[in-house]
Amino acid sequence: MRVVVVGSGVIGLSSAYNLARMGAKDVVILEKEYLSYGSTVRSASRFRVHFWAEENSKFALESKKIMVRLPSITGWNILVTTGGYLWLLFNEDEVKVFRKKNKMWDRLGIAGKFLSPSEIKERYPYVYVDDVLEGFFGPQNGSCFHNYVAFGYYKAAAKLGARLFEKSPVEKVLVEDNRVVGVELPGGKVEADVVLLAAGAWTDGLLRNLGINLPTEPERKEVALTEAYRYFIEPLIIDFGTSAYIGQALKGEILGSLEVPVKSGLLPLENTLDFLVKWARAVYKRFPLLRGARVMRCWSGYYSMSADSSHIMGRDPDWPRGLYVAYGDSGHGFMMAPLIGKLLAKNILYDEVDELMRPFLPTRFKEGRLIPEKLVIG
Amino acid sequence: MTNLRVKEPGVARKGEAVSINVDGAIVEGFTSEPVSVVLYANGIRSFDRSKKLYRPRGFFSLHPQARTATVIVNGIPAVNPSEIYPTDGMKVRTQQRRPLFIRFFESMVDTSLLHKPIVRNRLVWPIALKLIGKSINNPEPVEYEVKHGASTVVENADLVVVGGGVAGLSAAVEARKYGLEVLQIDDGLEPGGEMLCDELEPPGMSEPGYVFVRRLREKAVELGVKTLPKTTLVGFFEDAVLAFSPYPLGSGTSYVISAKAYVCATGSVDLPCIFANNDLPGIMDASSAIRMLTLHGVVAGRNVAILGATERGLRVAEHLRRHAVNTIILDKSKSSSGKHDIIGGVREVIAVGKNRLTAIEVRCEGESLRLNVDCVVCAASVNPDVKVPAQAGARVAYFKGLGFVPVHDCFMRTKKDGLFVAGGASGSPYGVLHAIEGRIAGLSAAVALNKTGAESDREVLVKEYRSVLKKLGISDIKESVFKSFETDSLPEEKISEPPTLFCMEPRRDAFVCFCEDIRLWDLYRSVTVYGFTSLEKVKRSTGVGTARCQGRLCLVNSALYVAYVAGLSPNSVGIARQRPLTLSMPINVLAAIGVGGN
Numbered sequence: 001m002r003v004v005v006v007g008s009g010v011i012g013l014s015s016a017y018n019l020a021r022m023g024a025k026d027v028v029i030l031e032k033e034y035l036s037y038g039s040t041v042r043s044a045s046r047f048r049v050h051f052w053a054e055e056n057s058k059f060a061l062e063s064k065k066i067m068v069r070l071p072s073i074t075g076w077n078i079l080v081t082t083g084g085y086l087w088l089l090f091n092e093d094e095v096k097v098f099r100k101k102n103k104m105w106d107r108l109g110i111a112g113k114f115l116s117p118s119e120i121k122e123r124y125p126y127v128y129v130d131d132v133l134e135g136f137f138g139p140q141n142g143s144c145f146h147n148y149v150a151f152g153y154y155k156a157a158a159k160l161g162a163r164l165f166e167k168s169p170v171e172k173v174l175v176e177d178n179r180v181v182g183v184e185l186p187g188g189k190v191e192a193d194v195v196l197l198a199a200g201a202w203t204d205g206l207l208r209n210l211g212i213n214l215p216t217e218p219e220r221k222e223v224a225l226t227e228a229y230r231y232f233i234e235p236l237i238i239d240f241g242t243s244a245y246i247g248q249a250l251k252g253e254i255l256g257s258l259e260v261p262v263k264s265g266l267l268p269l270e271n272t273l274d275f276l277v278k279w280a281r282a283v284y285k286r287f288p289l290l291r292g293a294r295v296m297r298c299w300s301g302y303y304s305m306s307a308d309s310s311h312i313m314g315r316d317p318d319w320p321r322g323l324y325v326a327y328g329d330s331g332h333g334f335m336m337a338p339l340i341g342k343l344l345a346k347n348i349l350y351d352e353v354d355e356l357m358r359p360f361l362p363t364r365f366k367e368g369r370l371i372p373e374k375l376v377i378g
Numbered sequence: 379m380t381n382l383r384v385k386e387p388g389v390a391r392k393g394e395a396v397s398i399n400v401d402g403a404i405v406e407g408f409t410s411e412p413v414s415v416v417l418y419a420n421g422i423r424s425f426d427r428s429k430k431l432y433r434p435r436g437f438f439s440l441h442p443q444a445r446t447a448t449v450i451v452n453g454i455p456a457v458n459p460s461e462i463y464p465t466d467g468m469k470v471r472t473q474q475r476r477p478l479f480i481r482f483f484e485s486m487v488d489t490s491l492l493h494k495p496i497v498r499n500r501l502v503w504p505i506a507l508k509l510i511g512k513s514i515n516n517p518e519p520v521e522y523e524v525k526h527g528a529s530t531v532v533e534n535a536d537l538v539v540v541g542g543g544v545a546g547l548s549a550a551v552e553a554r555k556y557g558l559e560v561l562q563i564d565d566g567l568e569p570g571g572e573m574l575c576d577e578l579e580p581p582g583m584s585e586p587g588y589v590f591v592r593r594l595r596e597k598a599v600e601l602g603v604k605t606l607p608k609t610t611l612v613g614f615f616e617d618a619v620l621a622f623s624p625y626p627l628g629s630g631t632s633y634v635i636s637a638k639a640y641v642c643a644t645g646s647v648d649l650p651c652i653f654a655n656n657d658l659p660g661i662m663d664a665s666s667a668i669r670m671l672t673l674h675g676v677v678a679g680r681n682v683a684i685l686g687a688t689e690r691g692l693r694v695a696e697h698l699r700r701h702a703v704n705t706i707i708l709d710k711s712k713s714s715s716g717k718h719d720i721i722g723g724v725r726e727v728i729a730v731g732k733n734r735l736t737a738i739e740v741r742c743e744g745e746s747l748r749l750n751v752d753c754v755v756c757a758a759s760v761n762p763d764v765k766v767p768a769q770a771g772a773r774v775a776y777f778k779g780l781g782f783v784p785v786h787d788c789f790m791r792t793k794k795d796g797l798f799v800a801g802g803a804s805g806s807p808y809g810v811l812h813a814i815e816g817r818i819a820g821l822s823a824a825v826a827l828n829k830t831g832a833e834s835d836r837e838v839l840v841k842e843y844r845s846v847l848k849k850l851g852i853s854d855i856k857e858s859v860f861k862s863f864e865t866d867s868l869p870e871e872k873i874s875e876p877p878t879l880f881c882m883e884p885r886r887d888a889f890v891c892f893c894e895d896i897r898l899w900d901l902y903r904s905v906t907v908y909g910f911t912s913l914e915k916v917k918r919s920t921g922v923g924t925a926r927c928q929g930r931l932c933l934v935n936s937a938l939y940v941a942y943v944a945g946l947s948p949n950s951v952g953i954a955r956q957r958p959l960t961l962s963m964p965i966n967v968l969a970a971i972g973v974g975g976n
């Protein structure tokens with residue numbers, strides 16, 4: 001049986017690795033540009049367990065467990081840090097929401113902590129808190145180095161026999177007698193029994209070609225990065241109101257983003273001065289210490305947004321046999337990838353739908369079982 | 379300490395004498411020279427320590443974008459001393475701290491150790507993490523008061539010329555003749571670029587470079603070309619073009635620009651040569667050695683070794699010898715020559731010294747020798763400065779003999795509409811060509827703006843251009859670039875050893891990236907152990923090209939080395955995608971854009 005994985009982002013690679021590990025003999029990864037060209041290498045590479053939807057929190061919790069063990073699985077030290085996430089809340093409503101959610105998180109064993117402005121000041125003296133009503137701190141959350149996660153998965157998969165072909169853009173999934181038979185590339189065909197579409201923001205297009213319409217849309221997001229400074233910002237700090245976030249990488253660069261209104265769709269991966277100025281203003285206000293910090297670079301990538309902002313994985317029985325998807329991760333796919341890959345491999349090879357995976361099936365949209373996720377960052 | 383200031387400073391423009399305070403000691407300098415030069419002239423060569431290995435860092439290049447060493451100035455951290463000019467009483471603090479257990483730290487940051495089971499063990503890792511966070515030598519952010527604060531200026535023009543060298547000035551003058559409103563952006567104190575530092579006759583010209591370029595500059599002023607000195611074009615954004623001047627200190631001025639056409643005349647970058655201990659203070663690029671001498675009256679050393687018997691290398695030697703400096707030229711090709719003191723057939727160079735360069739060991743075929751030098755000048759190879767055109771969206775590709783160049787046609791158009799290149803930035807060798815190309819680019823901008831007469835004048839000039847190319851014997855190379863513009867095909871030729879490589883094995887003390895301490899050895903492993911053969915992947919696995927100098931000094935060298943080790947063509951390795959900003963900008967300046975001013 002040949003499995004073709006379309007896309008070598010972290011989700012495609014984690015799936016390929018797990019497929020190979022569980023015994024798939026012939027795993028082929030097709031990538032239109034180069035290894036992990038898409039959102040994976042452009043992400044902020046943070047992981048968290050605190051989500052609005054319980055399904056997402058549970059999923060993320062299991063995924064994190066695999067993530068922190070990755071170094072011994074793939075042999076690549078992914079530089080895990082657990083500095084936590086600090087949400088800054090500005091009004092009663094926001095605080096109320098978090099108090100309610102914290103009950104659910106408590107049930108899952110991942111309760112966070114509410115901090116008063118003076119407690120925040122004590123722990124993180126560099127944050128301006130005069131306009132903050134309260135903070136919510138999630139100590140279970142953290143970051144790692146996205147490139148080494150992706151490369152590690154790739155190397156581990158390759159060792160087990162999976163093959164990667166770069167510069168191989170899939171134009172179309174080929175279907176005969178209501179089952180997939182392969183994919184079409186500019187230079188010819190690749191036969192396959194199973195096709196997994198893990199092409200991130202580009203998946204919509206491939207599905208639409210097959211007449212499948214899921215409510216998903218790419219959205220361009222921009223990120224900015226400063227030069228390296230002494231490592232001092234441990235948590236990821238998020239303005240709940242504006243969705244502006246800032247964090248520091250181990251190497252010392254300070255990275256962050258905020259939401260600016262853009263048209264959805266595959267806009268060119270460029271940057272706007274509008275974004276950069278708005279982000280700089282947010283940093284200027286929130287971190288007086290960083291007013292002189294020098295911004296070095298910015299870039300952009302896509303969030304693959306789904307209608308309920310939760311990821312989509314698996315297949316719909318009405319689809320051609322052998323067709324699977326894993327995308328629509330709405331800006332938190334990197335942290336979910338370890339578990340997505342594992343459960344999807346089981347699903348593909350043994351037709352097993354894990355309880356954690358069930359809510360995320362693509363059929364949820366027509367069945368009206370949405371998983372509304374309102375804690376989207378950036 | 380030897381005195382490095384020359385008696386008769388040639389074309390040097392002396393500003394006023396000032397004294398500044400460096401780590402408590404008073405040193406003398408001039409307002410017309412960057413702080414780096416003041417320090418260097420006073421024997422202070424190490425300004426900083428490197429990020430991971432705490433090796434001494436001075437400047438490799440005086441270019442403001444080559445931010446390889448920073449100092450604290452008047453309490454403001456992470457200031458590039460090559461970017462600022464001294465004022466009386468300025469307080470400069472260098473960084474000389476070196477932790478005791480440096481050997482231990484060294485292994486902590488070694489990427490190979492990061493992959494060792496012991497370090498990636500889940501119990502050991504949190505401890506290692508703490509140590510790494512503490513031991514990485516990054517500047518401390520400090521809250522400081524800026525006296526005058528940031529300001530924003532909005533500029534509109536028909537044509538923006540990036541770079542004020544001979545190509546840029548020629549373009550500006552030519553476009554101005556056709557009535558275009560021209561704005562010129564240059565990062566120097568005075569426009570003139572490389573040629574302003576040339577006391578000799580550039581190839582194809584009959585007067586000293588500085589005389590020619592100064593006259594051109596007067597012409598530009600007379601015709602009403604507007605100039606922003608000490609300013610860098612930092613980014614082409616979707617909604618604006620941004621330029622930045624790092625004054626006042628700790629803050630700065632930003633220019634939000636819109637124009638109908640752009641000429642990139644950003645010149646070329648001297649590539650660092652790669653050899654053992656090539657990061658020692660006292661090793662610098664050819665452009666800085668000449669610049670220091672002719673603009674500031676400071677010689678780079680008293681005994682100078684020059685790597686590369688290139689046109690550029692010989693020019694440096696000739697300039698230095700006029701001021702009684704002993705020079706010796708080392709070259710990889712076989713022929714030695716008594717006339718220029720050239721040692722040929724050099725295979726390997728090893729720099730020796732603790733905090734500064736004191737000698738080099740040179741291995742030629744069969745013999746080795748030790749030379750006591752206090753400076754090494756890297757002049758083996760240049761590459762066009764493609765940061766700006768690449769970031770703007772021009773296509774960049776490798777052509778043998780030219781390097782990675784923005785693909786262009788004989789009208790100097792690039793693959794990005796409204797963007798033209800000229801001079802060193804287009805890969806052309808220094809000299810008369812730069813002036814002609816600049817004029818063509820200026821005319822092309824006029825043509826793009828439908829100015830009458832520009833097209834026929836351009837026809838005439840292009841004919842002359844092609845005949846000069848023939849005369850100089852580089853017609854074939856440049857025509858292959860023009861052809862690639864038409865056909866969109868790229869040369870897929872493999873390369874032999876990179877011209878900058880003076881090292882026989884992938885050593886762990888031969889540095890490719892001075893910002894992040896990335897060695898030849900790291901690149902070699904990325905290719906051979908992990909199998910990464912495109913620069914995008916090498917960059918992401920080693921970090922090369924991601925730090926302060928934004929890849930200015932390392933990307934081309936890395937691409938060529940990877941191509942060489944992997945046996946591929948440089949075009950299949952590629953240079954990684956260039957993103958804004960080309961020069962980093964303080965948060966307070968960005969935050970002020972659109973507020974106040976306009």
Ligand SMILES: Cc1cc2nc3c(=O)[nH]c(=O)nc-3n(C[C@H](O)[C@H](O)[C@H](O)COP(=O)(O)OP(=O)(O)OC[C@H]3O[C@@H](n4cnc5c(N)ncnc54)[C@H](O)[C@@H]3O)c2cc1C
Pocket residue numbers: 006007008009010011012013030031032033034035036037038039040041042043044045046047168169170171198199200201202203206221222223257300301302303326327329330331332333334335336
């Ligand atoms: C700015 C930003 C910050 C983010 N921060 C975080 C974060 O902190 N934490 C987190 O968990 N997530 C974060 N994300 C989201 C995360 O990056 C993505 O969810 C994740 O990388 C998705 O992985 P993927 O494998 O699905 O997609 P991608 O990484 O996009 O991979 C898809 C791959 O498919 C390839 N492809 C596309 N079409 C084709 C085709 N037709 N044929 C062949 N190949 C094709 C693409 O080239 C690409 O390499 C962030 C995203 C962005 C943009």
